[in-house]
Amino acid sequence: MEDAKKLKRLVKSVWVFNWFNSCGFTEILPVVGSRWDMERFGMIPVASPRHADCLIIAGYQTEKSIRRAQRIYRQMPKPAVVIGLGSCSMSGGMYWDSYNTIKRLSDYIPVDLYIPGCPPRPEAILKGIMSIFREVEDHA
Amino acid sequence: MIMKVLLAMVVPVAGILIGLLYKGIDRILAARMQGRVGPPLVQPLRDVRKLLVKENIVPDDAVGWLFSSMPFVALVSVMAILLYLPLGITPVLEGYGDLILVLYLLIIPSLALVLGGFASSSPYASVGGQREMVKMMSYEFPLAIAVISVAWLLYSSGAENVFSLSVISGTHVWGLAGIPGLAGLAVIFLCMLFVIPGELGRIPFDVSEADSEIAGGIFAEYSGRNLALFYLADAVKAVAIASLAVALFLPYTVSGIFGLGGAAAPAADFLFHLLKVFFVLFVSSTVVRVVTGRLAISRVVSVYWKYPVILSFLGLLLIMGGTLI
Ligand code: SF4
Numbered sequence: 001m002e003d004a005k006k007l008k009r010l011v012k013s014v015w016v017f018n019w020f021n022s023c024g025f026t027e028i029l030p031v032v033g034s035r036w037d038m039e040r041f042g043m044i045p046v047a048s049p050r051h052a053d054c055l056i057i058a059g060y061q062t063e064k065s066i067r068r069a070q071r072i073y074r075q076m077p078k079p080a081v082v083i084g085l086g087s088c089s090m091s092g093g094m095y096w097d098s099y100n101t102i103k104r105l106s107d108y109i110p111v112d113l114y115i116p117g118c119p120p121r122p123e124a125i126l127k128g129i130m131s132i133f134r135e136v137e138d139h140a
Numbered sequence: 141m142i143m144k145v146l147l148a149m150v151v152p153v154a155g156i157l158i159g160l161l162y163k164g165i166d167r168i169l170a171a172r173m174q175g176r177v178g179p180p181l182v183q184p185l186r187d188v189r190k191l192l193v194k195e196n197i198v199p200d201d202a203v204g205w206l207f208s209s210m211p212f213v214a215l216v217s218v219m220a221i222l223l224y225l226p227l228g229i230t231p232v233l234e235g236y237g238d239l240i241l242v243l244y245l246l247i248i249p250s251l252a253l254v255l256g257g258f259a260s261s262s263p264y265a266s267v268g269g270q271r272e273m274v275k276m277m278s279y280e281f282p283l284a285i286a287v288i289s290v291a292w293l294l295y296s297s298g299a300e301n302v303f304s305l306s307v308i309s310g311t312h313v314w315g316l317a318g319i320p321g322l323a324g325l326a327v328i329f330l331c332m333l334f335v336i337p338g339e340l341g342r343i344p345f346d347v348s349e350a351d352s353e354i355a356g357g358i359f360a361e362y363s364g365r366n367l368a369l370f371y372l373a374d375a376v377k378a379v380a381i382a383s384l385a386v387a388l389f390l391p392y393t394v395s396g397i398f399g400l401g402g403a404a405a406p407a408a409d410f411l412f413h414l415l416k417v418f419f420v421l422f423v424s425s426t427v428v429r430v431v432t433g434r435l436a437i438s439r440v441v442s443v444y445w446k447y448p449v450i451l452s453f454l455g456l457l458l459i460m461g462g463t464l465i
Contacts, residue, residue, distance in 0.1 A: 006193045012186040037176040039167070042183050048264075048356035050197060050363040053190070077195035077363040 006079055007136045010053055013042040014129075017052035019072055021065045024058025027085050027119035036122040041129070049075040057109070059119075060088035060101045066108050073109055081112040081132065085125070090114050147232045152219035152376075159375025160184040162418060166426045173430045184375065188368050196364030201261035210256030211362070211369035217248035218373050221380040226309040226387050228413030229406045238303040239287060242384060246339070249373055250276050253348070256370075257358035268357025271437055272341075272348035278444035279338035279345075285452040286332045289324070289459050290388050293317060296463040309391040317462050324458030329389045331452040333424040338444065339381050340374070342425050344432040347440055378425070382417040385424075390416050 016038075018028055031038045032045055046052055049072045057069055073082060084105040087093040092103040105111050115128040163184040171178025198204050223232045224242050250272060257269035290313055294302040297316045301307050317325050338345040349357040362370060394412045395405035435443060 009186070009190045009193050013183065013190040034175045037171070037178075039171060039179050040177045042179050042186060046356070047352065048360045050361055051356060051359070051367065053194070075197075077197050079194070 003079065004136075004139055007139075010079060011133050011136045014053050015046045015051050016043055016054045016056055017046055017049050017072065017076070018056050018058060019069050020058035021062065022059030022088065023119060024060075024086060024088075027058050027117075028056060028125065030122045031125050036126065038126070038129075041133075043129070049073075050077060052076050053080055055080065055082045056085055057082065057089055057105060057111075058085040060086075060093060060095050060098075061105065061108075063100050063102065066102050070109060082109055083128065084111045084114045086120060087116055087118045090116060093118060144232060148223055151222050151227070151232055155219060155222040155376045155379050156372055158414060158417075159372070159377075159379045160188070162378060162421055163375050165418065166421070169422065169426050170430050173427075184371075188371060191363075191368035191371065192365055194364040196366060197361075199261055199361050202361065203259040203261075206255060206259035207361075208366060210252040210259065211366040211373070214249040214252035214256075214373040215369050215376070217245055217252070218376040218380055221245045222376065222383070224305060225380065225383045226305055226391075227383055228393065228409035228411070230306055234306055235304075238301075239291070239305055239308065240303055242305070243284070243287065246377075246381065246384075247276065247280075249377055250339075252373075253358050253370070256362070257348075257360075260361035262361045264354045264356065264360040265358050267354050268348045268360065271354075272358060274437070275338060275341075275345060275348060275440055278441045279335045279448075282331045282444065282448035282452045283335045283339070285449070285456055286328045286335070287388070289328050289452070289456045292456070293321065293325075293459055293463065305387060309387040312391060313389065317459060319462070320458045321462030324455040324462060325389070327451050327455035327458070329385075331448040331455065332385050332389065333420070334444075334448045336381055336385065336420070336424040337428055338440075340378055340425060343429040344435045345440055346434055347437045378421055379417060382420040382424075383413070385420050386413060386416045390420075 018025070020028075030036055038044075043054075049055070053076075055069075055073055055076060061069055073080075084090060088095060088101070089105040089111075092098070092101060095101040096103065102108060105114075113128055113132060115124055117124050120128075161181070164179070164181040167183060168178040168181065198207055221242055224237045224245070225231055254269040254272050257265040257272070290308065291302045293313055293316050294308065294311060297311070299307055299311060314322065314325060337343070341348055347357075349359060354360070359367060359370060392412075393409045394400075395408050398408065400408050
C-alpha cells in the first residue's frame with residue numbers, strides 16, 4: 001500500500017535518465033523534442049542517475065557497457081523503473097550472433113518494460129510509458 | 141506584534157508557493173515558445189512531492205553533516221530574505237535590516253550550493269562548485285554597482301537612510317533623476333536584468349549545473365529530500381531576486397490609483413507586486429533561457445566583466461552627472 005502511494009506520486013513526475021551506446025539514442029530523442037513533447041506528462045530528461053526515476057536503456061549493450069548500466073541502476077534512488085528500448089535489448093536484435101553483445105537485458109538488470117521496434121516509433125515509446133501509468137493507477 | 145509574527149510565518153510559505161507557481165508558468169511559457177505543449181501548471185509541486193518520497197542517498201565518501209545540512213541552509217536563507225523585502229507591503233522585519241543585509245543574504249544560498257557540492261565527494265560536483273564560485277565573482281560586481289547607483293540617487297535627493305528598503309520602495313527613483321539620470325537608470329535596470337539569470341543559475345549562465353557537461357554539477361549527488369529542498373530554494377530565490385529588482389526600479393503601487401483602503405490596499409499591492417515579479421522574471425529569465433544556449437565557462441566571466449560592468453559604470457556616471465547638473 002505504501003509503495004502504491006509512492007508510485008502514484010512517482011508517475012506524476014518522471015525524470016528520465018537515458019543510457020545508450022548505440023543507435024539507441026535516436027530512438028528517444030524525438031520524444032524529448034517538440035513534436036512528441038514528453039514534458040506534457042511531467043517527464044524530463046536529467047543528467048545524473050541520482051535524480052532519475054526511470055532508466056531507459058536504449059538498444060544493445062556490450063559486455064563492457066552493461067557493467068556501467070548496472071552501476072547506474074545501483075546509483076538511482078529507489079523506487080525506480082527500468083525500460084528496455086528496441087529489439088536489441090530484448091533479443092540481441094540484429095546483433096543476435098555477435099560475440100560481445102548481451103542478448104537479453106533482464107538477465108542483468110530488473111527490467112520493468114520492454115518496448116519493441118528497431119527503432120521503436122515515438123508513439124510506441126509513449127504507449128509503453130502510458131501502460132506503466134495505467135498499471136500504477138489500477139493498482140493504487 | 142501578533143500580526144508581525146503571523147506575517148513572518150506566512151510570508152516564507154507564500155514565497156515557496158509563489159516560486160513554485162512561477163516555475164510552472166516559466167515551464168509552460170518556455171514550452172510554448174519552443175512549439176511544445178508543456179507540463180501542467182502544478183508540475184513543480186508534483187516534482188517536489190515526488191522527490192519527497194524518493195530515497196535520500198548520502199554518498200559514502202561525502203562529508204555527511206555538511207552534505208545534508210546545506211539544502212536546509214539554502215532554503216532558510218532565501219526564505220529569510222523575503223522577510224526583509226517589501227513585497228508590495230512593508231517588509232515584515234522593517235527596521236531590522238537593510239539593502240546591504242539583503243545583498244549578503246543573497247550570497248548564502250550560492251555558498252551553500254558550493255559547500256554542498258564540495259562535500260558530496262563527486263568530481264562533477266567539485267567542478268560545479270568551482271564554477272559557481274567563479275560565477276559569483278562575475279555577477280556580484282554589476283549587482284553592487286546597480287545598488288550603489290540607486291542609493292546615490294536617493295542620497296542626492298536628500299533622503300535619509302538610503303539603504304533602508306522601505307525608503308527605497310517608498311520613493312519613485314525614475315522621478316528623481318534628470319534626463320541623463322533617466323538614461324543612466326535605464327542602463328542600470330538593464331544590468332540588473334542581466335544579473336538575474338546569473339544569480340539564479342539559468343541558461344545561459346547555468347555553467348555550475350551544466351547538465352550536458354558535468355552531469356548536474358553541484359546537484360550531481362543530491363537526491364530525494366535534499367534535492368527537493370534545493371529545488372524549493374531555487375524557486376524562492378527567483379522570487380527574492382526579482383522582488384529586489386522590483387523594489388529598486390519598479391516600486392509603484394496600485395492601491396492609491398484605485399483609492400483602496402483598509403485590508404484591500406495591501407492585498408491589491410501584493411498582487412500587483414506579484415505581477416511585476418513575474419514580468420521581471422519573464423523578461424530576464426524565461427525569454428533569455430529559451431533564445432540562448434549555455435556560455436562556455438571561460439566566457440561567463442568575460443561577458444559579465446565586459447558588458448554589465450562597463451554599462452553599469454556608465455549608468456552610474458550618468459546618474460551622478462545628472463544629479464550634479
Ligand atoms: S533496436 Fe535497432 S535501432 Fe535500436 S539499437 Fe538495436 S539495431 Fe539500433
